[in-house]
Each structure stands twice: as C-alpha cells, then as structure tokens.
Amino acid sequence: MTDTSGSRAEILRRIRQALTDVPAEETPGDVPVARDYLRVHAPRSPRERTDLLAAHLTDYRAHVHRTEEAGLPGTVARLLAEHGTRRAVVPAGLPGAWLAEVSGVEVVSGGGGLTAGELDAVDSVITGCALAVAETGTIVLDAGPDQGQRRITLIPDHHICVVRAPEQVVDSVPQALPRLDPARPLTWISGPSATSDIELDRVEGVHGPRTLDVVIVTAQSSA
Amino acid sequence: MSGTYLGLPSFPRAAAESTRDTQLRANLTHATHTIRDKRAVAIGELADWPQLRAAGAQVKDRTLRHLDHYLLQLEAAVTEAGGTVHWAADAEEANRIVARLVHATGESEVVKVKSMATQETGLNEALAAEGIAAYETDLAELIVQLGDDRPSHILVPAIHKNRTEIRDIFRTRMADWGRPAPEGLSDSPAELAEAARLHLREKFLRAKVGVSGANFMVAETGTMVVVESEGNGRMCLTLPETLISVVGIEKIVPTWRDLEIYLQTLPRSSTAERMNPYTSMWTGTSDGDGPKVFHLVLLDNGRTDTLADTVGRQALRCIRCSACLNVCPVYERAGGHAYGSPYPGPIGAILTPQLRGTDNELNASLPYASSLCGACYTVCPVAIDIPEVLVHLRERVVQGGPVTLRGTRTTIKPARGHAAERAAMRVGSWTLDHPAAWHTAQRLALRTRRLHPERAPGRTARAWTDSRELPALPEQSFRDWWRQRRKTRENGGDQ
Numbered sequence: 001m002t003d004t005s006g007s008r009a010e011i012l013r014r015i016r017q018a019l020t021d022v023p024a025e026e027t028p029g030d031v032p033v034a035r036d037y038l039r040v041h042a043p044r045s046p047r048e049r050t051d052l053l054a055a056h057l058t059d060y061r062a063h064v065h066r067t068e069e070a071g072l073p074g075t076v077a078r079l080l081a082e083h084g085t086r087r088a089v090v091p092a093g094l095p096g097a098w099l100a101e102v103s104g105v106e107v108v109s110g111g112g113g114l115t116a117g118e119l120d121a122v123d124s125v126i127t128g129c130a131l132a133v134a135e136t137g138t139i140v141l142d143a144g145p146d147q148g149q150r151r152i153t154l155i156p157d158h159h160i161c162v163v164r165a166p167e168q169v170v171d172s173v174p175q176a177l178p179r180l181d182p183a184r185p186l187t188w189i190s191g192p193s194a195t196s197d198i199e200l201d202r203v204e205g206v207h208g209p210r211t212l213d214v215v216i217v218t219a220q221s222s223a
Numbered sequence: 224m225s226g227t228y229l230g231l232p233s234f235p236r237a238a239a240e241s242t243r244d245t246q247l248r249a250n251l252t253h254a255t256h257t258i259r260d261k262r263a264v265a266i267g268e269l270a271d272w273p274q275l276r277a278a279g280a281q282v283k284d285r286t287l288r289h290l291d292h293y294l295l296q297l298e299a300a301v302t303e304a305g306g307t308v309h310w311a312a313d314a315e316e317a318n319r320i321v322a323r324l325v326h327a328t329g330e331s332e333v334v335k336v337k338s339m340a341t342q343e344t345g346l347n348e349a350l351a352a353e354g355i356a357a358y359e360t361d362l363a364e365l366i367v368q369l370g371d372d373r374p375s376h377i378l379v380p381a382i383h384k385n386r387t388e389i390r391d392i393f394r395t396r397m398a399d400w401g402r403p404a405p406e407g408l409s410d411s412p413a414e415l416a417e418a419a420r421l422h423l424r425e426k427f428l429r430a431k432v433g434v435s436g437a438n439f440m441v442a443e444t445g446t447m448v449v450v451e452s453e454g455n456g457r458m459c460l461t462l463p464e465t466l467i468s469v470v471g472i473e474k475i476v477p478t479w480r481d482l483e484i485y486l487q488t489l490p491r492s493s494t495a496e497r498m499n500p501y502t503s504m505w506t507g508t509s510d511g512d513g514p515k516v517f518h519l520v521l522l523d524n525g526r527t528d529t530l531a532d533t534v535g536r537q538a539l540r541c542i543r544c545s546a547c548l549n550v551c552p553v554y555e556r557a558g559g560h561a562y563g564s565p566y567p568g569p570i571g572a573i574l575t576p577q578l579r580g581t582d583n584e585l586n587a588s589l590p591y592a593s594s595l596c597g598a599c600y601t602v603c604p605v606a607i608d609i610p611e612v613l614v615h616l617r618e619r620v621v622q623g624g625p626v627t628l629r630g631t632r633t634t635i636k637p638a639r640g641h642a643a644e645r646a647a648m649r650v651g652s653w654t655l656d657h658p659a660a661w662h663t664a665q666r667l668a669l670r671t672r673r674l675h676p677e678r679a680p681g682r683t684a685r686a687w688t689d690s691r692e693l694p695a696l697p698e699q700s701f702r703d704w705w706r707q708r709r710k711t712r713e714n715g716g717d718q
Contacts, residue, residue, distance in 0.1 A: 005310075007310040007311060007312040007316060007523075008310040010312055010630065011294075011310050011312055011472070011521070011523045011527060012291050012294070012295075013630065014523065014527035014528075014530075014531075014627075014630035015290050015291045015294070015472075015527050015530060016291055017527075017531065017627075017630070017632075018527050018528075018530040018531035018627065019288060019289075019290070019291075019530065021533050022288045022289075026288070026289075027289075028285050028288075028289040028292060028293075028477065031281070031284055031285035031288055031289070032281060033278055033281040033282050033285060034274070034277060034278060034281065035278055036271075036274050036278075037271040037274035037275045037278055037484070038269075038270065038271040038274075041268070041269060041270065041271070056497060059497075060496070060497075060500070112511050116427070116428045116462050117428050120424070120428060133498075135497065136490075136497040136498035137497060137498065138498050143509070143512050149461075149511065149512045149513075150457065150461040150503075150512055150513060151461050151462060151512075151513075154454060154457050154458065154461065173482075173483050173486050173487050174483040177479060177480060177482060177483050178480070182441065182444040182446045182479050182504065182506055183304070183444070183506050184506075184509070185461075185503075185504070185505050185506075185509050185512050185513055186502075186503070186504040186505075187457065187501065187502070187503055187504075188498065188501065188502035188503075188504075189500065189501060190496070190497070190498040190499065190500050190501075191500050192500065193452070193453055193454040193500055193501070194452050194453070194500050195362045195412075195416055195452060195453045196379070196452070196494065197361070197362040197363035197366070197379055197381060198362070198381075198386050198389055198412040198415055198416070199250075199253070199254070199385055199386055199412065200253070200254050200257050200258065200379070201412040203412045203413050203416045205416070205420070206362060206416050206419060206420055206452075206453040206454060206455065207360075207420060207423065207424070207427070207453050207454035207455045207457075207458055208453070208454025208457060208500070208501065209454075
C-alpha cells in the first residue's frame with residue numbers, strides 16, 4: 001500500500017473536488033433510497049416454494065430429484081452409479097448416512113489435502129448447501145462443514161447437491177442475503193456451468209461441473 | 224486487426240467500413256435481437272421492475288455522492304479481512320502495480336477472469352512487455368485473444384464471430400498458446416466449448432496467480448462479487464495462491480443488503496436469465512479455502528473526472544449489463560469495434576469520452592454515434608439517461624467549457640478546427656443514410672410505450688416537456704402501417 005499512498009491521497013482529493021456540488025452537511029443517509037420493491041414476488045406455501053425451486057433449476061438444465069429422508073442414501077447411490085462414478089469426493093462434515101448405500105465407489109475426503117490436480121481425477125462431488133432460492137433457481141454454498149472448500153464443487157465434472165426442504169428453501173434474493181454470512185466464501189450456483197458465447201447457442205459445461213444433480217429432501221412428516 | 228485501441232479512426236469512418244461487412248451485420252442482428260427478446264421475458268417476471276430500477280439508481284447515486292466515504296470504508300474492511308488495497312490514479316499505474324505484484328510471486332503467467340477494467344487499462348499488453356503471459360479464460364475472451372482481435376460487446380465480446388470463424392481460430396492458434404485444438408474439430412458450439420475446456424484446464428490447474436475485476440464491492444463488509452456463467456471465473460478466483468482484482472472505484476455498493484437489488488437486475492438485464500450460473504463472493508482471504516493472498520487495486524483512470532460533471536456523473540452508475548447495446552440501432556449496424564474502446568454502444572458513447580476526454584477526433588465523435596431514439600434509457604436497469612448525457616457531451620465538444628481532466632479543472636476550447644462538427648456531420652449523414660436504423664428505433668419505441676415517461680429524456684427535450692405533455696405514441700408507426708397496408712393490397716385484401 002505504501003508506494004501508492006500518493007495516489008490514494010490524490011484520488012481522494014479528486015473525489016472531494018469533484019463533489020463540491022454536494023452540500024458539506026449531507027450524509028449518505030440523506031440521499032434517499034426507496035426500497036419499495038417486493039421482498040417476494042408471490043405468496044407461496046412451503047410446497048409451492050419447493051416446486052418453484054425445482055422448476056427453475058430444471059429450466060437451467062439441472063437434474064432435480066425429490067425424496068424423503070429415508071430415500072436419500074439410495075438416491076445418492078443411484079446417481080453415482082448412473083454417472084459411472086469411480087471416485088467421489090465429499091467434504092469432511094458430510095453426514096455419513098448419506099453414503100450408507102454407496103458401493104463400488106472410492107470415496108475420498110476433501111478435508112483440505114487434495115490438490116487441484118488430484119481433484120481433476122475425481123468423477124463426482126457430494127455436498128449439502130447453505131440455502132436455495134426458489135425464484136431464481138439457485139443453490140448457495142457457504143463452505144460449511146457439509147460443503148467444503150469451493151474447489152471441490154468446481155473441478156469434478158458431476159456435482160450432487162442436497163437441499164433440505166422446506167427449511168433451506170427461501171423465496172427470493174432479498175430473503176437469501178440476510179441468511180448468509182459475507183465473511184464466508186460464497187458460491188451461488190444456478191444450473192450447471194454454461195456458455196452462450198458462440199452465436200448465443202447455450203452449451204452446458206465449459207469449466208465447472210457439466211452435470212448438476214440437486215436432491216431435494218423433505219422430512220417424512222412434511223412430505 | 225490488432226489488440227489495442229490506439230490510433231483508431233473516428234466513429235463515422237469506422238462505422239462506414241463495418242456497415243459494409245454483411246457477415247458482421249448478420250451476426251450482430253441475430254445476437255442482439257435474440258438477447259433483447261429473451262430479456263423482455265425475464266424482466267416481465269418481476270412486477271416490481273420499475274421499483275428495482277429506481278432503487279438501483281438511487282443506491283448508486285448515494286454511493287457516488289459520498290464516494291470518498293465508501294472507498295475508505297471499503298479499504299478498512301478489505302484490510303481487516305486480510306486483503307491489501309492499492310490505489311491507481313491511471314491505467315499505467317494500475318498495470319505497474321499488477322506487474323510488480325506478479326513479479327513478487329516469482330511467476331511469469333496469470334489466468335484472467337473477463338474484466339472490463341483490465342481491458343480499459345490494456346493490462347495484457349503491459350504484462351507482456353514485462354515478460355508475463357496473461358491468459359484470458361472466458362470463452363469469448365479466449366476467442367478474441369487467440370484471434371489477435373478486440374472485444375466488440377461488453378457481455379459477449381466475440382459476438383462478431385460466427386462458429387466457423389471460431390473453429391478456424393482454434394485450429395490455427397490454440398497450439399501457439401498451449402494445448403492444441405483436438406483433431407478434426409468441428410464448428411458445433413459443444414465441440415468448440417469442449418476444446419476450450421481442454422485447452423484451459425491445464426492452465427487452471429497450474430496457475431499460481433489469478434487476475435480479475437469485480438461486478439460489485441460491498442463497502443461495509445469488504446466483499447467482492449463476480450458474476451459469470453462458465454466456471455472459468457471460479458477457477459481463477461479459487462485455485463491460484465495469489466488473487467489480484469483490478470476494480471473501478473465506482474463499483475462500490477454501500478451495504479450487503481444492496482446486493483438484493485443488483486443480483487435481481489443484472490442477470491436479467493444482461494444474459495436474460497433469472498440468475499447467472501455462478502456468482503462468487505469473497506471477503507479478503509479465508510483459511511484453507513481459495514487464495515492465500517488477495518490484492519485489490521482501486522482504479523480511477525478518469526472516473527473522478529466523470530464524477531466532476533454533474534450531468535455526466537450518472538454514467539458511473541453503469542453495472543455493465545450491456546442491455547443498451549442490444550437495443551441500439553446504431554450499435555446493431557456499426558458493430559462494437561467502431562466505438563474504438565472496450566465500452567461500445569450507447570454506454571460507451573458517453574463513458575469513453577468522459578474517461579478519456581474529448582481531445583481527439585475519435586472521442587469527440589462518440590457523442591454523435593447515436594440517433595437519440597432513447598431505447599437505451601428505457602432498458603437501462605440503473606436508469607442512466609444516456610440521451611441526456613449525449614446531448615450534454617455534444618455541447619461540450621462543440622462549445623467547449625469547464626471540465627476536469629486528470630483531477631485538474633480547466634476550460635476546453637471548442638474542438639480544434641471544428642473537427643468535431645465535421646465528425647458530427649458525418650455521423651448525422653451516416654445515420655440518415657441508414658434508414659433501417661431509424662425504423663428499428665421507432666418500432667422499439669412503440670413496443671415499450673407503456674414504460675415511457677411523461678417527460679422526454681435529454682435536456683433540450685425535457686425543457687420542451689416542462690410545459691407540455693409528451694404526446695402519446697401511436698399504436699403503429701407510419702412505416703409499419705404503410706408496410707402492412709401494402710401487404711394487404713398485394714394479398715388482394717381491402718383497399
């Protein structure tokens with residue numbers, strides 16, 4: 001910072017000179033911001049919210065699967081088998097029960113030791129999430145214990161993400177932000193990696209996972 | 224074509240050439256119409272779009288009127304979170320800082336996330352001169368870099384290239400930069416994307432230094448936000464040990480909560496999606512996750528001069544969505560290269576002359592690169608009154624007057640030898656020689672008539688509407704009416 005401190009002072013001087021039209025007594029709070037936009041774009045029951053999340057994720061080519069708690073281990077095992085996965089990485093805090101029915105797959109812990117090159121030799125990653133946003137079809141990861149480092153959901157070609165409904169599903173972006181901690185590294189994912197750079201034809205999968213399986217788990221009682 | 228913007232001809236001369244390129248025009252028309260049609264659908268889903276648009280503008284105005292306050296708050300928050308903040312008064316200084324930081328790592332290559340700020344500073348060329356290879360990793364930027372070309376659109380920089388041209392670039396140039404294109408590469412977008420994946424993955428996996436911009440910086444928390452689609456951004460932001468972000472000082476939003484506005488308006492306005500596939504947010508450094516070292520380079524490079532102009536200041540609200548490009552009849556026909564800057568289209572026509580000054584023919588001609596149809600203002604998600612600023616800048620070019628240049632207040636004379644007037648006349652006659660541009664503008668205005676304000680945009684027109692109601696637009700333009708009437712006649716219908 002030290003060798004550009006001259007520019008720091010100069011830029012701040014320029015800004016203050018540029019803003020001589022702003023009254024000296026004006027505070028930022030004096031510049032009005034009308035937040036009369038909507039917090040939610042429609043009233044929804046928990047079930048409708050989850051259905052909308054599923055529909056919007058599907059719209060952007062994620063594969064959505066619905067199950068109750070008891071069916072989760074079977075669903076995870078089936079998705080790995082269908083993808084032909086031989087090696088899968090999981091964050092250190094992933095509940096062991098989720099993998100109870102997985103067989104024939106080498107499961108490695110992504111607790112921090114894997115290099116990017118080693119991750120490149122992994123077929124699938126299984127994580128939870130921090131929350132999901134129905135109106136935009138988005139899942140948000142915050143590097144929590146069941147999600148792990150950002151890199152483990154990026155390099156493997158197949159991501160299975162478990163969302164708990166209804167408690168992890170919010171309606172809208174304005175509802176999502178207060179539930180997230182900006183001090184944590186955050187990744188918002190809306191469908192698999194995609195590009196539209198060639199004649200605006202959408203192609204899934206350039207650098208991130210080409211297949212995104214989202215498993216929405218509802219508790220037995222609320223199903 | 225070379226990768227720099229130096230020594231480019233003025234807009235009318237460049238446009239005269241590009242409008243003769245029928246391939247370019249066909250590519251552009253397809254692309255801009257596709258995006259704008261989808262965008263209208265995405266925005267139609269949000270009943271509160273006018274309120275989001277107004278709030279987006281107000282938050283930016285609050286930020287700009289107290290920019291020094293928010294920059295200091297941001298600096299403190301980033302430093303507290305383990306990052307280092309640098310200040311760059313101009314492009315040259317920003318490039319010097321980045322080069323020094325890269326040299327300090329002992330590395331000689333960097334991977335880059337698509338960034339308007341580093342295009343503006345010419346960072347890649349500056350790093351090359353220092354012996355540092357900078358690899359663009361966004362697919363479109365890769366196409367532009369391999370083709371020794373320049374970006375022509377803010378969102379889709381290779382919009383002027385079709386799939387066959389891209390295949391040829393990959394076949395002939397990939398080997399010069401790393402892994403060659405696969406044998407027998409076809410021109411299907413899926414195969415081309417796969418070729419880019421393979422070519423770039425080896426670079427991602429070995430990269431020690433990443434360079435990015437940011438879409439937003441949150442002053443209260445020090446959080447950086449990058450929105451993208453492909454995952455190349457996530458690769459560059461999380462795999463390297465050192466991350467250097469070069470960001471214009473206007474990219475600040477005051478609070479974490481403010482993101483709720485822009486994360487709704489930016490994706491829908493730019494790619495016409497409810498949300499872009501990936502958004503990364505990071506605050507300084509995190510133990511064991513992502514880069515161990517984070518540098519933020521805050522870039523002025525003409526922004527404080529723009530801030531000093533109370534009419535032109537609103538250009539700094541821009542969130543680089545590129546919606547204005549896709550509705551502009553002049554952009555659609557002239558193409559992005561004619562604007563001679565990383566910022567093409569209507570926003571470029573007001574941003575570039577303010578960032579760089581109007582003392583050369585190209586920059587002085589840009590405020591005339593418009594038919595003032597107002598479609599750009601209608602679609603802008605932060606309500607920048609682009610026509611108003613265009614007219615204001617035309618006055619400045621022709622009449623001269625007080626401006627701030629590199630922080631110094633000065634008075635500029637009317638443009639040298641009436642060069643600007645000549646430029647203006649050329650653009651004027653160029654526009655009139657291309658009646659389809661006017662026609663498109665008219666049709667657009669009709670399609671969006673429910674959104675029209677009761678007062679006209681632009682200083683002169685606004686004065687007129689101070690005492691008058693803006694007349695209602697007819698249901699149909701005269702040309703459309705005439706065309707339909709003629710068609711009906713040809714089909715033997717009523718006369």
